[in-house]
Every structure is written in structure tokens, then in C-alpha cells.
Amino acid sequence: MCDMKPKKAERIFLDYASATPVLPEVSVSMAQYASVHFANPSALYAEGVAVDRAIGVARTEIARILRAHSDEIVFTANGTEADNLAILGLSSHIMKAYGSAVKPHLVISPFEHSAITEAAALFQRRGGIVSLLPVYEDGRVRADDILKLLTPQTVLVSVMYANNEIGTIQPIKEIAKVIRYFKKHNAKKIARYFNGAGPLFHTDASQAGNFLSLDVLSLGIDMLTIDGGKIYGPKGIGMLYVKRGVTLLPRQVGGGQEGGRRSGTEFVAGIIGLAKALSIVQKDIKKEGKRLTNLREFALDTILRTNPSAQVNGDRENRLPNNINICFLGHDSEFLVLKLDVRGIAVSSSSSCNTKKDDPRSKVIQSLGGKDCDGSSLRITLGRSTTKAHVQRLVKCIPEILK
């Protein structure tokens, strides 16, 4: 039974794509850095050196997970800042170093997070050219399409690792391969522009960190975004992996922290917590992936069977284990969210970052084309605390809210 008011006061949280609780182990790892090891890591005395060393250990641990060098990790306040830094830090460098005679070119998908699309809009206003990749009905881009868009002036391709709304996993390795192919066969032309800087490849891995490998070498990427608040770490911390040799103009200037790439006193506890969280979720990729894929498939099967109007948004195979995104044609997303809320279940209509906009309809669903359900879909995302019982209650509630 899906009671209007559940007897047990227990709420069921199924919006892990928007926020994750800080894991107890992560909280423990951070605790000492509030009132004990609180010194400024730039300080010269023992306390400062100790904190600086702790940051170094965290940085090295993250680098190990990414198979990167520790000087390739730039800590930021969140995924948004990391995304902005990738697009605008790079393009500002290019524009400053090479002037405005040749317009730099950027390729993104239209369903990137707003931190990318808004940064791309800013890049365009500053004189850059932006190309949008087509997205197919399966919620994925095609590496071949990138090859068609690349020019010798392309400085960056940014495609998210997994979509934040429909959870579709993008062909990152294939894209990297195509970019390498283009570079190899156009080396001379590319060398004529921006000292041969482009095209680089950035991916926003904010949603991918819990389930997919972040091995930047094997992925073949130049920049990668992580957000602490999406991987069971603290909010207020994120990072950008920046491959050696890639030059970014800092967006936050001052004390020269993070190798001059991001000034401001380090959020020490956040950095420690980010490393701990990333290490835990990456260790559990397989186990959690399998467990949640089973729960997701059970939910999808049941919802599709019991609700004839329901349609899955995006490919069911190449999909994050925890993502359920379903279109309920003829229904209003936000109303469905509120109806589930009353029944004790927290899900979302689209990205949280969309809800503050004038038009909260999902840009992601719109980008898939062919469907008219951008105002009638639900994003249900499972997490480490999600149980079979939670999912069972969810699937029982869905027919009720559609009545």
C-alpha cells in the first residue's frame, strides 16, 4: 500500500543525483580539521606544515585514483567552479595569449550541466564559437559527430561523463580516440592556431564518480570535474583534474594557492573529506553498481508494466546504475514530485540547478528530440542507503499519483 501518510514517519530519499549524505567515515576524517588542525596550510610553522602535508596526502590519494600526478589536481568550491574553470580558464588563456584575430572554437553537447552551457555562452559572448553536438533519442552523443565538428581552431571539447538527469553514459573513450585521430591527421593545421594547443577534452564526471572508472589515462582526457557533494563527500568542495601541459588562466586570484590556478585559503576539511569520499565510492564501484542496477531494473520493469503511459528517457543499457528517468506523458513533473513528497518520497523533476530558472522544464529531455515529455518526466536516483523496500514502495506509489 502506498499510504497518503505513511504509518512510519520514515522518508524515502530518491534524489541522490542532486545531493548525497556525507558518509560517517568521511565526517570522521574531516573532524580534526575544524578545531584541532585548523592552521592555514600556507603557514611556515609546525601546525601549518602539518595541515599542508595532510592536503598533500589527500591530493596524492585523489591522484592515485585518477592515475594522475598530484600537481594535476586543482581544488575548487564545487563542480560548477571546476566546470567554469575548464571552459573559461582555458579560453581566457587562449584569448589573452593569441589575441582576437582567430576565434577559438568549443564543442559541447546541448545537455551539459548549466555550469558548462552558461560558461559556453559567456565564451561565445567574448568572441568564441560554440558548436553543439547532436544528441540522439537514446540520450547519448556519437563520437563520429565530434569528428565532423572539429576544426584546427577547436580548443576544447566538453562532454559530460554521465548525464545528470537521464544518467546516460557518454562514449568518453571513443570521443578521446576521435580527438586523437583528428590531432594526428591535422597536426600541421592545428599547429598554426594557438600554438597547437587544441583540441583538448574535458569531461564533467560529477555524476560518474560513484559508478565509473575515473582513470584519466585510460579514458584519454585532459580535464575532469568532480563535486564533493555528489559522491558522499562534503558540499563546498570540488576539483578539476588538469593534465600537465594544459594552461589555464586562474579565475580566482590572490594568494596563489593551487599552483596559482585557484587562489583562496584551502577548505582543508573539505579536501580531506573529498579524498576520503572518492576513495570509498570508487572502491565500491562494482558492488554498488551491481546492487543498484538490480534495484533500478526491478523499478523500471515494474513501473513500465503497471503504467502504460510511462516511457524511459535515455538508453537503458548505457546508463548509471542508480538512474531512473521516466516520462509520464500528460502529467506535470512538478506536480508529480509534490504528490510523491506528500507520500514520503523525495524525487525530482529535473536537475536541481534547473528549478531556480524561469523555465524549469528539462533542457536535457528537450535535447533528446522526438518526444514531448520535457514537462512530464521524473528523475528518480538511487543511492547507498536505498533498499529493495524503498523501491517497492516507490513503484506502488507511482500508479497512485498518476490517477
Place this chain on the structure above:
Amino acid sequence: MCDMKPKKAERIFLDYASATPVLPEVSVSMAQYASVHFANPSALYAEGVAVDRAIGVARTEIARILRAHSDEIVFTANGTEADNLAILGLSSHIMKAYGSAVKPHLVISPFEHSAITEAAALFQRRGGIVSLLPVYEDGRVRADDILKLLTPQTVLVSVMYANNEIGTIQPIKEIAKVIRYFKKHNAKKIARYFNGAGPLFHTDASQAGNFLSLDVLSLGIDMLTIDGGKIYGPKGIGMLYVKRGVTLLPRQVGGGQEGGRRSGTEFVAGIIGLAKALSIVQKDIKKEGKRLTNLREFALDTILRTNPSAQVNGDRENRLPNNINICFLGHDSEFLVLKLDVRGIAVSSSSSCNTKKDDPRSKVIQSLGGKDCDGSSLRITLGRSTTKAHVQRLVKCIPEILK
């Protein structure tokens, strides 16, 4: 006795200008927002609404302390980001809205934090004009000098509330008065430029929050920076007060949080902690101010009496209660820091944000002119846990490290 190795393992921290421990009450206030109230404040369901409301309460509390409106508070990652946003957010807006025909003008003091001076350098590279105020030997600027520098094209004056190295309190109210006077007597000329936007007044109050009133109405300022990590709140959070009517171009774009002025998922626990910390330290301004002034005066008197070469940097009256900055001519700052460190006492040579630079000598002391002690001064800053016994040990150690 100032033992080389103190018998008690207790270390004495006297660098509260670089970092402060998170107060226990602040930690308690934050605890629930890690793993219980972890939802994204943009979410529509009960959990999201509750977190959004908690942010609203924190924002209102901060606004109350500043005698501001809650929509005038923009949360950032730290003081550096807030400083950058004030200078670059404003100037980018001016440059975008009014083109490059007329160069906007900025007035700063030369001993601002590097988050201001570096932002000003960027502003200049983008086509703005920067004027530097003279600083006098007492470590203060003069409001009259500002009047001489103001032009109808001046968009912003930025002078820190209290200096981060020598603790001198700047004549903020007088500066605001002079700017108002200039505006009144040049209204027509000012109206010709940038739609009459300037001159606005920003102050970096990062060091002032523990001891001085932040009443923006009575101070007469348009923008004000606070940093959580300097007022016994968490690191990773800061804020910029932005008076209604002041338009800034956002520097971090995406989800449109903070009224579109700073995108990115809110660092909820940090915001809660910032409000709690600010409320505690502001409540204790008088009591702590008196207590630390007494300790500071005792320390200064003793050090000057027992070390003939010692000279105080900056005015002794108009000075933060916790700041001791002394020049030991002929000695090397960093060496003195390390010698005290060995003796269990943590102090600094200049700003922490300086130590990562190629030339770590104090720009602040250099700006005072007339003295040649920018490489031989110590900054000793007291805090809430500092006792008379701590200061007594410090003053006993100083002669020993000067031998």
C-alpha cells in the same frame, strides 16, 4: 624561562589572523547538515525546502548583524572569491554594459590583500585604470587623499577595514563620507559615465569581523567581504554584502543560485556555520576587544622595553585588539618564525597568502615607506584562546630568538 623544548607539549598558537579554530558551538550548528539535512536546497520536496529555509534563516541572521537585507548577502567560497567578485564582478558589468570607450577607474590602497591587488591588476589589463592611495607611516590611508583621486569615471573605491598584517583600522566611515561628498558635488558629471553607477565603496572586513561593527548602514559602504575561516567559522565559506541597486556580473555561472550572482550548489553547513560564528564573535566584540587589547599592550610594552631594536609597525591606537606587528631590524622574519616555532610558538612573518609567492617579503610593510624592515618583522595575532600565560611566554622567548 623560554625553554628550547618546553616541558609541557603545549603549543601556543599566535597566528589568529591567518586562521581561527571552528568554535564548538559552530561545529554543533553545522553537524546536522552533513548527513541528516543533506538535501539540495534547490529541491522541491520537504527535505530540500527545509534546507533552503535553514539557509534563509542564516542569511537573515547575517543580514541582521550587518543591518542589511537578506537578499544583499551573497555566499562565496572564501574572502578571496568575495573580493574578486566585488572588483571584477562590478567592472565586468560596467565594461559589458558601457563598452570600452571610457575607461572605468578604481581606487585601492597598496596594502590591500592580494585578492584585491591581483583583481585590480586584472581589471587594469582589461582596460581599467587603477589609482593607489598613499599609505602613511602609521599604516593608515587618509580620506582626504581619496577625494583627490576620485573622478567622475571612478566606479569603485576598495579599502580594507583593518589591515591583515599590521592590524591598522582604516577610516572607513570618513572614506564613505568623502565619497558621498564627491557624489553630491559632482552629480551631473558622474551621471555622464556608466549611467551614474560610481563611485561605490567596498571594504574587505575579513580581519575586522571579530572586533569591529559591521553595520553597513552606519559605515556607509556598498560592498563588504567576510571570510568564515577568519572569524572562528569554517573554511570554505565567505560572503559579499552587495547593497541593493549594485549590479555585478556573476563570476561563477550555472544553476543561478544566490540570485544569479554566484552559481553552484550551496555549501549549506558552511553557510550555517558562518552565520553562527559571525553571531558569536560580533556579540563578544567589546569583551574580547578589551581583553585582547590589554594582552596586546602588555606584550608590546614588554617587547619594546626588552628589545631595543624593536619597532611597532603601524599605529598603536587605531589597531585591531589582537594585532602585534613588530620590526626587528637586522633580523630575518622567516628565521625568527622558525626559531619561535622550535620553541613551541606559532607566529607569522607576513600574510599567509604571501608565503607562496616568489618574494615573500611583506608588501604591507613596504607600503608604509620610510622603513626598511619588510624582511624583519613578525606578525603576532592573539585570539579567543590566548591567555596571559601565552603572552608571557612569548615575550620571554623574543629576546632569546634575537640573540
